[in-house]
Amino acid sequence: MKKKQRIKKNEEFQKVFKHGKSFANRQFVVYVMPAVGREEFRIGLSVGKKIGNAVTRNRIKRYIRQTFLELKDELRQDRDYVIIARHPAAGFDFHETKKSLQHVLRIARVLKKK
Template structure:
């Protein structure tokens, strides 16, 4: 994803975290905040409890980024959102990550129900 699609600043992370609505499933938590902008922005957080090594955490982040890239046309452009991986996310492969992200994003209202087919 290009830099314009990312939330990188701590202040922007905190704004979405404190003022946004949260939705979760077993593997991911998503905080969403609606804004007036031309495309969505996403922040990804994978803590040390999820993967003890940087290699594992980076692999989970790559899976999340690739899933979001594939879902890009269907994501609400007015949204800023944070994807926070839970501990059980380290046991997912690419297909499982995408399936779980689609599920939690539909719960959060970021995807239309009929727009996305799971895998």
């Protein structure tokens, strides 16, 4: 992901939490907020220490980033996304992670129809 596509600062996370809408399934919570005046989406990732060790947390983050790269043409571009991983995501491989994220993004109605 490019630097301008990432949400890193705490204030930016808090803004999405406060003004965005949340959608969830068992593995992920996704906050979606309209981003005025920006053409590209941004994502922020949150994987807590309760989910696993550093290797597990980093693997989950890699899977989420790769999923967003593969879905970038189908996603609404004028949005900010914050993804929070829940404990069941720790046992998932890439394909299960992608399927679960697609499910929650469809619930949020930010994926374009094929």
